[in-house]
Amino acid sequence: MPSPGRILALDTPTLLACAKIPASTLNYWVDKGFCTPAIDVGSGRRATRYWTIRDLVVIKAIKSL
Numbered sequence: 001m002p003s004p005g006r007i008l009a010l011d012t013p014t015l016l017a018c019a020k021i022p023a024s025t026l027n028y029w030v031d032k033g034f035c036t037p038a039i040d041v042g043s044g045r046r047a048t049r050y051w052t053i054r055d056l057v058v059i060k061a062i063k064s065l
Helices: 012-019 023-032 053-064
Strands: none
Touching: 012 023, 012 053, 023 053
């Protein structure tokens, strides 16, 4: 069980594997404003973004539409 105040996050490669979408699709959706990482949007071209489980649910919903 995580300690109180600790935030569990998914990095982008893990999120992509769970959602079963390519990185290009996720980047397109982020660019269009359909979704954004709730924890860390990263900065720079190769920065890792961190996502919550709620973000994963949103991404799976977008995918199903």
